[in-house]
Amino acid sequence: MAEPLLAVQGVSRRFGGLLAVNGVSLSAAQGRITALIGPNGAGKTTLFAVIAGFLKPSDGTVRYGGEDVTGEPPHRLARRGVARTFQIVQPFAGLTVRENIRVGAHLHHRAREAALAAAEQVAREVGLTDMLDRPADTLTVAGRKRLELARALATEPKLLLLDEVLAGLNPSEIRDIVPVIQGLRNRGITILMIEHVMQAVMSLAEHVFVLAEGRIIAAGTPAQVAADPAVIEAYLGHGAAAKLGAGHGH
Protein backbone atom coordinates (compact mmCIF):
# COMPACT_ATOMS: atom_id res chain seq x y z
CA MET A 1 0.00 0.00 0.00
CA ALA A 2 1.07 3.53 -0.72
CA GLU A 3 1.45 6.32 1.82
CA PRO A 4 -1.06 6.25 4.68
CA LEU A 5 -3.90 8.79 4.47
CA LEU A 6 -2.50 10.67 7.45
CA ALA A 7 1.16 10.77 8.35
CA VAL A 8 2.39 12.82 11.30
CA GLN A 9 6.16 13.20 11.30
CA GLY A 10 8.18 14.44 14.25
CA VAL A 11 5.53 16.85 15.46
CA SER A 12 6.26 18.90 18.58
CA ARG A 13 4.14 21.53 20.21
CA ARG A 14 5.44 23.79 22.90
CA PHE A 15 3.40 26.02 25.22
CA GLY A 16 5.94 28.36 26.78
CA GLY A 17 8.20 26.08 28.79
CA LEU A 18 5.95 23.05 28.47
CA LEU A 19 6.61 20.61 25.68
CA ALA A 20 3.12 19.14 25.36
CA VAL A 21 3.88 17.03 22.30
CA ASN A 22 7.44 15.92 21.72
CA GLY A 23 8.58 14.62 18.34
CA VAL A 24 5.52 12.46 17.69
CA SER A 25 5.22 10.40 14.55
CA LEU A 26 2.15 8.34 13.79
CA SER A 27 0.04 7.37 10.84
CA ALA A 28 -3.50 6.38 10.04
CA ALA A 29 -3.89 3.83 7.27
CA GLN A 30 -6.60 4.32 4.67
CA GLY A 31 -9.88 2.70 5.60
CA ARG A 32 -8.78 1.61 9.08
CA ILE A 33 -9.55 2.59 12.64
CA THR A 34 -6.45 3.79 14.43
CA ALA A 35 -6.56 4.63 18.11
CA LEU A 36 -4.46 7.06 20.11
CA ILE A 37 -4.47 6.25 23.80
CA GLY A 38 -2.55 7.52 26.79
CA PRO A 39 -2.96 8.75 30.35
CA ASN A 40 -4.50 12.13 31.14
CA GLY A 41 -2.27 15.02 30.16
CA ALA A 42 -0.30 12.93 27.69
CA GLY A 43 -0.86 15.47 24.91
CA LYS A 44 -3.45 13.59 22.88
CA THR A 45 -5.86 16.48 22.44
CA THR A 46 -3.00 18.86 21.66
CA LEU A 47 -1.81 16.48 18.97
CA PHE A 48 -5.34 16.33 17.57
CA ALA A 49 -5.54 20.11 17.53
CA VAL A 50 -2.30 20.20 15.53
CA ILE A 51 -3.54 17.60 13.04
CA ALA A 52 -6.88 19.39 12.58
CA GLY A 53 -5.23 22.78 12.10
CA PHE A 54 -6.35 24.43 15.35
CA LEU A 55 -2.76 24.71 16.56
CA LYS A 56 0.40 25.18 14.56
CA PRO A 57 3.13 22.70 15.46
CA SER A 58 6.38 24.10 16.84
CA ASP A 59 8.17 21.50 14.77
CA GLY A 60 7.43 18.62 12.41
CA THR A 61 5.04 18.04 9.53
CA VAL A 62 1.53 16.73 8.99
CA ARG A 63 0.91 15.02 5.68
CA TYR A 64 -2.56 14.18 4.47
CA GLY A 65 -3.39 12.37 1.24
CA GLY A 66 0.25 12.65 0.18
CA GLU A 67 0.39 16.43 0.63
CA ASP A 68 2.01 18.58 3.29
CA VAL A 69 -0.83 20.26 5.17
CA THR A 70 1.13 21.47 8.19
CA GLY A 71 -0.39 24.60 9.70
CA GLU A 72 -3.32 24.78 7.29
CA PRO A 73 -6.37 26.36 8.95
CA PRO A 74 -9.20 24.04 10.04
CA HIS A 75 -11.71 25.20 7.47
CA ARG A 76 -9.36 24.37 4.61
CA LEU A 77 -8.56 20.98 6.05
CA ALA A 78 -12.29 20.36 6.35
CA ARG A 79 -12.62 21.07 2.65
CA ARG A 80 -9.90 18.49 1.98
CA GLY A 81 -11.91 15.94 3.92
CA VAL A 82 -10.61 16.14 7.49
CA ALA A 83 -13.33 16.36 10.15
CA ARG A 84 -13.01 16.31 13.90
CA THR A 85 -15.19 16.05 16.96
CA PHE A 86 -14.40 17.82 20.21
CA GLN A 87 -13.70 16.10 23.51
CA ILE A 88 -15.80 18.73 25.25
CA VAL A 89 -18.84 18.72 23.02
CA GLN A 90 -19.42 22.00 21.23
CA PRO A 91 -22.99 22.00 19.97
CA PHE A 92 -24.51 25.14 18.47
CA ALA A 93 -26.64 25.30 21.60
CA GLY A 94 -29.32 27.67 20.35
CA LEU A 95 -30.05 25.63 17.23
CA THR A 96 -31.98 22.43 16.68
CA VAL A 97 -30.25 19.15 15.95
CA ARG A 98 -31.28 19.49 12.31
CA GLU A 99 -29.79 22.99 12.03
CA ASN A 100 -26.61 21.84 13.77
CA ILE A 101 -26.02 19.08 11.27
CA ARG A 102 -27.05 21.36 8.40
CA VAL A 103 -24.03 23.60 9.07
CA GLY A 104 -21.70 20.68 8.33
CA ALA A 105 -23.73 19.63 5.29
CA HIS A 106 -23.38 23.10 3.78
CA LEU A 107 -19.71 22.39 3.10
CA HIS A 108 -20.70 20.41 0.03
CA HIS A 109 -24.28 21.54 -0.49
CA ARG A 110 -24.88 25.19 -1.23
CA ALA A 111 -28.68 25.03 -1.35
CA ARG A 112 -30.61 25.02 1.91
CA GLU A 113 -32.91 22.16 0.88
CA ALA A 114 -30.01 19.94 -0.20
CA ALA A 115 -28.16 20.62 3.06
CA LEU A 116 -31.26 19.86 5.14
CA ALA A 117 -31.84 16.62 3.23
CA ALA A 118 -28.21 15.61 3.74
CA ALA A 119 -28.53 16.44 7.44
CA GLU A 120 -31.52 14.13 7.76
CA GLN A 121 -29.64 11.31 6.12
CA VAL A 122 -26.68 11.71 8.47
CA ALA A 123 -29.03 11.82 11.45
CA ARG A 124 -30.43 8.46 10.40
CA GLU A 125 -26.94 6.99 10.21
CA VAL A 126 -26.04 7.98 13.78
CA GLY A 127 -29.51 7.39 15.23
CA LEU A 128 -30.65 10.97 15.83
CA THR A 129 -33.70 10.90 13.58
CA ASP A 130 -36.15 11.20 16.47
CA MET A 131 -34.37 14.25 17.86
CA LEU A 132 -34.02 16.30 14.66
CA ASP A 133 -36.23 19.13 15.87
CA ARG A 134 -35.03 19.22 19.47
CA PRO A 135 -32.84 22.15 20.51
CA ALA A 136 -29.27 20.88 20.80
CA ASP A 137 -28.99 22.00 24.42
CA THR A 138 -31.79 19.66 25.48
CA LEU A 139 -29.87 16.54 24.40
CA THR A 140 -28.35 14.12 26.90
CA VAL A 141 -24.58 13.58 26.95
CA ALA A 142 -24.99 10.55 24.70
CA GLY A 143 -27.15 12.59 22.34
CA ARG A 144 -24.60 15.39 22.22
CA LYS A 145 -21.82 12.95 21.41
CA ARG A 146 -23.91 11.62 18.55
CA LEU A 147 -24.53 15.15 17.40
CA GLU A 148 -20.78 15.87 17.35
CA LEU A 149 -20.36 12.80 15.22
CA ALA A 150 -23.27 13.70 12.95
CA ARG A 151 -22.02 17.23 12.29
CA ALA A 152 -18.57 15.96 11.43
CA LEU A 153 -20.03 13.29 9.14
CA ALA A 154 -22.16 15.86 7.36
CA THR A 155 -18.97 17.39 5.95
CA GLU A 156 -18.45 14.07 4.11
CA PRO A 157 -14.98 13.44 5.53
CA LYS A 158 -12.36 11.03 4.30
CA LEU A 159 -10.52 11.21 7.62
CA LEU A 160 -12.48 11.44 10.84
CA LEU A 161 -10.73 12.52 14.04
CA LEU A 162 -12.77 11.41 17.05
CA ASP A 163 -11.74 12.94 20.36
CA GLU A 164 -13.22 10.74 23.10
CA VAL A 165 -16.65 10.24 21.61
CA LEU A 166 -17.31 7.49 24.15
CA ALA A 167 -16.18 9.36 27.27
CA GLY A 168 -18.99 10.01 29.73
CA LEU A 169 -21.27 7.36 28.24
CA ASN A 170 -22.62 4.41 30.21
CA PRO A 171 -21.90 0.85 29.05
CA SER A 172 -25.19 0.44 27.23
CA GLU A 173 -24.72 3.75 25.42
CA ILE A 174 -21.23 2.63 24.42
CA ARG A 175 -22.65 -0.63 23.09
CA ASP A 176 -25.06 1.41 21.01
CA ILE A 177 -22.50 3.68 19.43
CA VAL A 178 -19.68 1.22 18.71
CA PRO A 179 -21.53 -0.31 15.73
CA VAL A 180 -22.11 3.19 14.36
CA ILE A 181 -18.35 3.80 14.30
CA GLN A 182 -17.75 0.38 12.74
CA GLY A 183 -20.32 1.25 10.11
CA LEU A 184 -18.40 4.40 9.20
CA ARG A 185 -15.20 2.43 8.78
CA ASN A 186 -17.03 -0.09 6.59
CA ARG A 187 -18.15 2.82 4.43
CA GLY A 188 -14.49 3.61 3.80
CA ILE A 189 -13.93 6.48 6.23
CA THR A 190 -10.52 6.44 7.83
CA ILE A 191 -10.76 6.99 11.57
CA LEU A 192 -8.25 8.21 14.10
CA MET A 193 -9.70 8.15 17.58
CA ILE A 194 -8.56 9.28 20.98
CA GLU A 195 -10.16 6.99 23.50
CA HIS A 196 -10.03 6.14 27.17
CA VAL A 197 -12.59 3.36 27.13
CA MET A 198 -10.22 0.41 26.63
CA GLN A 199 -13.00 -2.07 25.96
CA ALA A 200 -13.98 0.00 22.93
CA VAL A 201 -10.40 0.48 21.77
CA MET A 202 -9.88 -3.27 21.93
CA SER A 203 -12.96 -4.03 19.88
CA LEU A 204 -12.68 -1.18 17.37
CA ALA A 205 -9.09 -0.30 16.63
CA GLU A 206 -6.80 -2.17 14.31
CA HIS A 207 -3.73 -0.22 15.27
CA VAL A 208 -2.97 1.62 18.50
CA PHE A 209 -0.47 4.35 19.36
CA VAL A 210 0.24 5.06 22.99
CA LEU A 211 1.18 8.60 23.97
CA ALA A 212 2.64 9.41 27.38
CA GLU A 213 4.21 12.68 28.46
CA GLY A 214 4.17 13.91 24.88
CA ARG A 215 5.95 10.93 23.32
CA ILE A 216 4.84 7.79 21.54
CA ILE A 217 5.92 4.99 23.88
CA ALA A 218 4.34 2.03 22.12
CA ALA A 219 2.51 1.09 18.95
CA GLY A 220 0.96 -2.06 17.56
CA THR A 221 -2.21 -4.09 17.66
CA PRO A 222 -4.47 -3.55 20.69
CA ALA A 223 -3.32 -6.86 22.19
CA GLN A 224 0.34 -5.95 21.73
CA VAL A 225 0.14 -2.57 23.41
CA ALA A 226 -2.03 -3.88 26.25
CA ALA A 227 0.71 -6.34 27.10
CA ASP A 228 3.55 -3.83 26.71
CA PRO A 229 5.27 -3.17 30.06
CA ALA A 230 5.98 0.43 29.10
CA VAL A 231 2.27 1.04 28.58
CA ILE A 232 1.31 -0.54 31.88
CA GLU A 233 3.87 1.60 33.67
CA ALA A 234 2.63 4.75 31.99
CA TYR A 235 -0.89 4.10 33.22
CA LEU A 236 -0.25 2.54 36.62
CA GLY A 237 3.07 4.01 37.70
CA HIS A 238 6.70 2.97 37.88
CA GLY A 239 7.24 -0.69 38.74
CA ALA A 240 3.61 -1.62 38.15
CA ALA A 241 4.40 -3.99 35.31
CA ALA A 242 6.78 -6.01 37.49
CA LYS A 243 4.31 -6.17 40.37
CA LEU A 244 1.51 -7.30 38.08
CA GLY A 245 3.80 -9.95 36.62
CA ALA A 246 4.76 -11.22 40.13
CA GLY A 247 1.22 -11.38 41.47
CA HIS A 248 -0.27 -13.21 38.53
CA GLY A 249 -2.05 -15.84 40.59
CA HIS A 250 -4.78 -13.25 41.20
Added chain:
Amino acid sequence: MKAFAPIAVVIALLAAVPLIVHSNVTLNFLVVALMIALAGQGWNILGGYGGQYSFGHAAFFGTGAYVTAILQVRYGVNAWLAFGLGIAASAALGALIGGLTFRSGLRGSYFALVTLAFAEVLRIVASVAPITGAGVGTLIKLDLRAEALQFESRAMFYWVILALVAVALIITHLIERSRFGAWLIAVRENEDAAMALGVDATAVKLAAMTISGAITAAAGCFYVQYFLFVDSGIAYGTWISIEALLTPIIGGAGTVFGPLLGALVVKALGEGALMVVTGEAPGLDLVVFGCVLVLVIWFSPRGLIGVGAELRKRFRRAGTRPVAQEARHG
Protein backbone atom coordinates in the same frame (compact mmCIF):
# COMPACT_ATOMS: atom_id res chain seq x y z
CA MET B 1 -42.34 33.47 -2.34
CA LYS B 2 -44.67 32.40 0.44
CA ALA B 3 -41.86 32.98 2.90
CA PHE B 4 -41.88 36.68 2.08
CA ALA B 5 -45.55 37.06 2.98
CA PRO B 6 -45.00 38.34 6.55
CA ILE B 7 -42.65 41.04 5.26
CA ALA B 8 -45.13 42.03 2.54
CA VAL B 9 -47.97 42.28 5.06
CA VAL B 10 -46.00 44.35 7.58
CA ILE B 11 -44.73 46.73 4.92
CA ALA B 12 -48.17 47.08 3.33
CA LEU B 13 -49.73 47.93 6.68
CA LEU B 14 -47.05 50.47 7.49
CA ALA B 15 -47.28 51.95 3.99
CA ALA B 16 -50.96 52.68 4.55
CA VAL B 17 -50.32 54.76 7.67
CA PRO B 18 -49.84 58.17 5.93
CA LEU B 19 -53.15 57.65 4.13
CA ILE B 20 -54.90 57.65 7.50
CA VAL B 21 -52.62 59.71 9.71
CA HIS B 22 -51.94 63.24 8.51
CA SER B 23 -50.36 64.67 11.63
CA ASN B 24 -46.84 65.85 10.85
CA VAL B 25 -45.77 65.16 14.41
CA THR B 26 -46.83 61.53 14.19
CA LEU B 27 -45.28 61.07 10.75
CA ASN B 28 -42.07 62.67 11.93
CA PHE B 29 -42.00 60.29 14.87
CA LEU B 30 -42.50 57.31 12.56
CA VAL B 31 -39.84 58.48 10.10
CA VAL B 32 -37.29 58.74 12.90
CA ALA B 33 -38.35 55.38 14.35
CA LEU B 34 -37.96 53.70 10.96
CA MET B 35 -34.58 55.34 10.50
CA ILE B 36 -33.45 53.90 13.83
CA ALA B 37 -34.95 50.55 12.83
CA LEU B 38 -32.84 50.63 9.67
CA ALA B 39 -29.67 51.38 11.63
CA GLY B 40 -30.61 48.52 13.96
CA GLN B 41 -31.22 46.19 11.05
CA GLY B 42 -27.64 46.79 9.98
CA TRP B 43 -26.36 46.05 13.48
CA ASN B 44 -28.57 42.96 13.61
CA ILE B 45 -26.76 41.27 10.70
CA LEU B 46 -23.41 41.40 12.45
CA GLY B 47 -24.50 41.41 16.10
CA GLY B 48 -27.76 39.49 16.03
CA TYR B 49 -26.91 36.81 13.50
CA GLY B 50 -23.11 36.86 13.78
CA GLY B 51 -22.80 37.43 17.53
CA GLN B 52 -20.20 40.17 17.02
CA TYR B 53 -21.38 42.98 19.29
CA SER B 54 -20.34 46.27 17.78
CA PHE B 55 -20.48 49.31 20.04
CA GLY B 56 -19.46 51.59 17.23
CA HIS B 57 -22.02 51.40 14.47
CA ALA B 58 -21.97 55.19 14.50
CA ALA B 59 -18.89 54.77 12.32
CA PHE B 60 -21.14 53.51 9.51
CA PHE B 61 -24.09 55.80 10.17
CA GLY B 62 -21.80 58.82 10.25
CA THR B 63 -19.76 57.87 7.22
CA GLY B 64 -22.94 57.36 5.21
CA ALA B 65 -24.23 60.73 6.38
CA TYR B 66 -21.02 62.66 5.74
CA VAL B 67 -20.29 61.11 2.34
CA THR B 68 -23.83 61.87 1.17
CA ALA B 69 -23.62 65.45 2.44
CA ILE B 70 -20.09 66.30 1.36
CA LEU B 71 -20.45 64.87 -2.16
CA GLN B 72 -23.53 67.03 -2.72
CA VAL B 73 -22.32 70.23 -1.09
CA ARG B 74 -18.69 70.27 -2.15
CA TYR B 75 -18.68 68.29 -5.39
CA GLY B 76 -22.17 68.88 -6.74
CA VAL B 77 -22.93 65.18 -6.99
CA ASN B 78 -26.57 64.22 -7.49
CA ALA B 79 -28.27 63.31 -4.21
CA TRP B 80 -29.35 59.84 -5.27
CA LEU B 81 -25.85 59.00 -6.47
CA ALA B 82 -24.37 60.49 -3.29
CA PHE B 83 -26.75 58.35 -1.28
CA GLY B 84 -25.50 55.21 -3.03
CA LEU B 85 -21.87 56.25 -2.65
CA GLY B 86 -22.44 56.89 1.05
CA ILE B 87 -23.63 53.32 1.44
CA ALA B 88 -20.69 52.02 -0.63
CA ALA B 89 -18.18 54.01 1.43
CA SER B 90 -19.51 52.53 4.66
CA ALA B 91 -19.47 49.03 3.22
CA ALA B 92 -15.80 49.60 2.42
CA LEU B 93 -15.24 50.95 5.93
CA GLY B 94 -16.94 47.83 7.32
CA ALA B 95 -14.59 45.63 5.32
CA LEU B 96 -11.63 47.67 6.52
CA ILE B 97 -12.52 47.63 10.24
CA GLY B 98 -13.57 44.00 9.96
CA GLY B 99 -10.34 43.09 8.23
CA LEU B 100 -8.26 44.76 10.92
CA THR B 101 -10.18 43.36 13.90
CA PHE B 102 -11.17 39.86 12.76
CA ARG B 103 -7.84 39.08 11.16
CA SER B 104 -6.09 39.91 14.40
CA GLY B 105 -8.52 37.58 16.15
CA LEU B 106 -10.38 40.10 18.31
CA ARG B 107 -13.53 38.59 19.81
CA GLY B 108 -16.18 39.53 22.32
CA SER B 109 -15.61 42.60 24.42
CA TYR B 110 -12.31 43.37 22.68
CA PHE B 111 -14.14 43.61 19.40
CA ALA B 112 -16.79 45.80 21.00
CA LEU B 113 -14.17 48.17 22.41
CA VAL B 114 -12.26 48.45 19.16
CA THR B 115 -15.41 49.32 17.21
CA LEU B 116 -16.22 51.95 19.82
CA ALA B 117 -12.71 53.34 19.42
CA PHE B 118 -13.07 53.54 15.64
CA ALA B 119 -16.30 55.51 15.95
CA GLU B 120 -14.79 57.87 18.52
CA VAL B 121 -11.69 58.48 16.41
CA LEU B 122 -13.89 59.27 13.42
CA ARG B 123 -15.96 61.63 15.56
CA ILE B 124 -12.91 63.53 16.72
CA VAL B 125 -11.43 63.70 13.22
CA ALA B 126 -14.77 64.91 11.82
CA SER B 127 -14.98 67.60 14.49
CA VAL B 128 -11.70 69.20 13.32
CA ALA B 129 -11.28 68.28 9.64
CA PRO B 130 -12.15 71.17 7.26
CA ILE B 131 -13.91 68.92 4.72
CA THR B 132 -16.64 67.97 7.21
CA GLY B 133 -17.20 71.59 8.17
CA ALA B 134 -15.43 70.81 11.44
CA GLY B 135 -17.30 72.16 14.47
CA VAL B 136 -19.86 73.99 12.35
CA GLY B 137 -21.08 70.93 10.48
CA THR B 138 -22.39 70.63 6.94
CA LEU B 139 -25.67 72.07 5.73
CA ILE B 140 -27.38 70.80 2.59
CA LYS B 141 -29.18 73.37 0.49
CA LEU B 142 -32.94 73.14 0.59
CA ASP B 143 -34.05 71.85 -2.81
CA LEU B 144 -37.46 70.26 -2.59
CA ARG B 145 -37.37 68.16 -5.75
CA ALA B 146 -37.45 64.38 -6.11
CA GLU B 147 -34.22 64.60 -8.17
CA ALA B 148 -32.51 66.07 -5.13
CA LEU B 149 -34.03 63.39 -2.88
CA GLN B 150 -35.96 66.00 -0.93
CA PHE B 151 -39.71 66.10 -0.60
CA GLU B 152 -42.18 68.65 0.56
CA SER B 153 -44.45 66.10 2.20
CA ARG B 154 -43.45 64.08 5.20
CA ALA B 155 -45.37 61.16 3.70
CA MET B 156 -42.90 60.86 0.80
CA PHE B 157 -39.97 60.75 3.20
CA TYR B 158 -41.89 58.19 5.19
CA TRP B 159 -42.33 55.96 2.14
CA VAL B 160 -38.67 56.33 1.20
CA ILE B 161 -37.43 55.19 4.62
CA LEU B 162 -40.08 52.46 4.67
CA ALA B 163 -38.81 51.20 1.30
CA LEU B 164 -35.27 51.10 2.70
CA VAL B 165 -36.49 49.18 5.73
CA ALA B 166 -38.31 46.77 3.41
CA VAL B 167 -35.14 46.15 1.40
CA ALA B 168 -33.23 45.50 4.62
CA LEU B 169 -35.94 43.09 5.80
CA ILE B 170 -35.71 41.17 2.54
CA ILE B 171 -31.90 41.06 2.69
CA THR B 172 -32.09 39.79 6.27
CA HIS B 173 -34.61 37.15 5.33
CA LEU B 174 -32.50 35.97 2.39
CA ILE B 175 -29.40 35.81 4.58
CA GLU B 176 -31.27 33.87 7.23
CA ARG B 177 -32.16 31.12 4.77
CA SER B 178 -28.86 31.02 2.90
CA ARG B 179 -25.71 29.02 3.43
CA PHE B 180 -23.96 32.24 4.42
CA GLY B 181 -26.59 32.75 7.10
CA ALA B 182 -26.19 29.22 8.45
CA TRP B 183 -22.44 29.77 8.65
CA LEU B 184 -22.87 33.16 10.29
CA ILE B 185 -25.16 31.74 12.98
CA ALA B 186 -22.76 28.85 13.48
CA VAL B 187 -19.94 31.34 14.10
CA ARG B 188 -22.13 33.12 16.65
CA GLU B 189 -22.96 29.89 18.46
CA ASN B 190 -19.46 28.43 18.50
CA GLU B 191 -16.63 29.70 16.36
CA ASP B 192 -14.28 26.72 16.86
CA ALA B 193 -16.96 24.19 16.05
CA ALA B 194 -17.88 26.18 12.96
CA MET B 195 -14.29 26.20 11.75
CA ALA B 196 -14.05 22.45 12.25
CA LEU B 197 -17.02 22.11 9.92
CA GLY B 198 -15.29 23.99 7.14
CA VAL B 199 -16.53 27.49 7.90
CA ASP B 200 -14.02 30.24 7.15
CA ALA B 201 -15.03 32.23 10.24
CA THR B 202 -12.94 35.29 9.39
CA ALA B 203 -14.36 35.58 5.87
CA VAL B 204 -17.92 35.08 7.13
CA LYS B 205 -17.59 37.78 9.80
CA LEU B 206 -15.94 40.13 7.33
CA ALA B 207 -18.80 39.74 4.85
CA ALA B 208 -21.33 40.26 7.64
CA MET B 209 -19.62 43.45 8.77
CA THR B 210 -19.59 44.78 5.21
CA ILE B 211 -23.32 44.17 4.74
CA SER B 212 -24.00 45.45 8.25
CA GLY B 213 -22.07 48.66 7.61
CA ALA B 214 -23.90 49.25 4.33
CA ILE B 215 -27.37 48.93 5.89
CA THR B 216 -26.62 51.14 8.88
CA ALA B 217 -25.05 53.66 6.50
CA ALA B 218 -28.33 53.89 4.58
CA ALA B 219 -29.91 55.22 7.78
CA GLY B 220 -27.19 57.87 8.00
CA CYS B 221 -27.61 58.84 4.35
CA PHE B 222 -31.33 59.18 4.94
CA TYR B 223 -30.75 61.29 8.06
CA VAL B 224 -28.90 63.87 6.01
CA GLN B 225 -31.58 64.05 3.33
CA TYR B 226 -34.28 64.41 5.96
CA PHE B 227 -32.71 66.92 8.32
CA LEU B 228 -30.36 68.55 5.75
CA PHE B 229 -27.68 68.96 8.38
CA VAL B 230 -24.95 66.86 9.92
CA ASP B 231 -22.17 67.49 12.40
CA SER B 232 -19.69 65.21 14.15
CA GLY B 233 -21.84 64.70 17.25
CA ILE B 234 -24.84 63.57 15.21
CA ALA B 235 -22.91 61.50 12.69
CA TYR B 236 -20.45 59.68 14.90
CA GLY B 237 -22.01 60.25 18.34
CA THR B 238 -22.55 57.35 20.71
CA TRP B 239 -26.32 57.99 20.60
CA ILE B 240 -26.64 56.18 17.30
CA SER B 241 -24.26 53.37 18.29
CA ILE B 242 -26.47 52.76 21.31
CA GLU B 243 -29.78 52.98 19.48
CA ALA B 244 -28.49 50.73 16.68
CA LEU B 245 -27.76 47.97 19.19
CA LEU B 246 -30.58 48.60 21.67
CA THR B 247 -33.40 48.30 19.17
CA PRO B 248 -32.47 44.84 17.87
CA ILE B 249 -31.64 43.54 21.34
CA ILE B 250 -34.94 44.77 22.77
CA GLY B 251 -36.93 43.68 19.73
CA GLY B 252 -35.14 40.37 19.25
CA ALA B 253 -31.55 40.06 18.03
CA GLY B 254 -31.01 37.60 15.22
CA THR B 255 -34.60 37.81 14.01
CA VAL B 256 -35.92 39.44 10.86
CA PHE B 257 -38.44 41.74 12.57
CA GLY B 258 -36.59 42.31 15.85
CA PRO B 259 -35.04 45.71 15.02
CA LEU B 260 -38.26 47.10 13.54
CA LEU B 261 -40.34 46.02 16.52
CA GLY B 262 -37.69 47.22 18.95
CA ALA B 263 -37.40 50.63 17.30
CA LEU B 264 -41.14 51.24 17.28
CA VAL B 265 -41.57 50.20 20.91
CA VAL B 266 -38.49 51.97 22.23
CA LYS B 267 -39.21 55.18 20.35
CA ALA B 268 -42.85 55.17 21.44
CA LEU B 269 -41.87 54.70 25.07
CA GLY B 270 -39.22 57.41 24.79
CA GLU B 271 -41.77 59.85 23.34
CA GLY B 272 -44.30 58.82 25.96
CA ALA B 273 -41.87 59.51 28.76
CA LEU B 274 -41.12 62.97 27.41
CA MET B 275 -44.83 63.71 27.19
CA VAL B 276 -45.58 62.56 30.73
CA VAL B 277 -42.76 64.59 32.21
CA THR B 278 -43.58 67.98 30.75
CA GLY B 279 -40.83 70.41 29.95
CA GLU B 280 -37.20 69.78 29.29
CA ALA B 281 -35.92 66.46 30.54
CA PRO B 282 -32.81 65.69 28.53
CA GLY B 283 -31.74 62.07 28.68
CA LEU B 284 -35.08 60.86 30.01
CA ASP B 285 -35.59 58.71 26.92
CA LEU B 286 -32.25 57.02 27.67
CA VAL B 287 -33.47 56.17 31.16
CA VAL B 288 -36.53 54.59 29.58
CA PHE B 289 -34.35 52.63 27.12
CA GLY B 290 -32.29 51.34 30.02
CA CYS B 291 -35.32 50.19 31.99
CA VAL B 292 -36.87 48.50 28.97
CA LEU B 293 -33.58 46.75 28.23
CA VAL B 294 -33.32 45.39 31.76
CA LEU B 295 -36.92 44.17 31.73
CA VAL B 296 -36.62 42.52 28.34
CA ILE B 297 -33.37 40.74 29.16
CA TRP B 298 -34.87 39.64 32.45
CA PHE B 299 -38.12 38.20 31.14
CA SER B 300 -37.36 37.33 27.55
CA PRO B 301 -33.68 37.20 26.64
CA ARG B 302 -34.62 36.71 23.01
CA GLY B 303 -36.34 40.07 22.90
CA LEU B 304 -39.93 41.21 22.55
CA ILE B 305 -40.37 38.98 19.52
CA GLY B 306 -39.55 36.01 21.74
CA VAL B 307 -42.09 36.89 24.45
CA GLY B 308 -44.74 34.61 22.96
CA ALA B 309 -42.35 31.69 22.56
CA GLU B 310 -40.99 32.26 26.06
CA LEU B 311 -44.48 32.14 27.60
CA ARG B 312 -45.36 29.03 25.61
CA LYS B 313 -42.12 27.35 26.70
CA ARG B 314 -42.76 28.11 30.37
CA PHE B 315 -46.32 26.92 30.07
CA ARG B 316 -45.30 23.71 28.33
CA ARG B 317 -42.45 23.06 30.74
CA ALA B 318 -44.82 23.41 33.66
CA GLY B 319 -47.29 21.02 32.05
CA THR B 320 -44.98 18.27 30.84
CA ARG B 321 -42.25 18.02 33.42
CA PRO B 322 -42.61 14.27 34.11
CA VAL B 323 -42.46 13.43 30.39
CA ALA B 324 -39.27 15.43 29.93
CA GLN B 325 -37.73 13.56 32.85
CA GLU B 326 -38.60 10.21 31.33
CA ALA B 327 -37.17 11.19 27.98
CA ARG B 328 -33.89 11.96 29.67
CA HIS B 329 -33.63 8.42 30.97
CA GLY B 330 -34.73 6.85 27.69
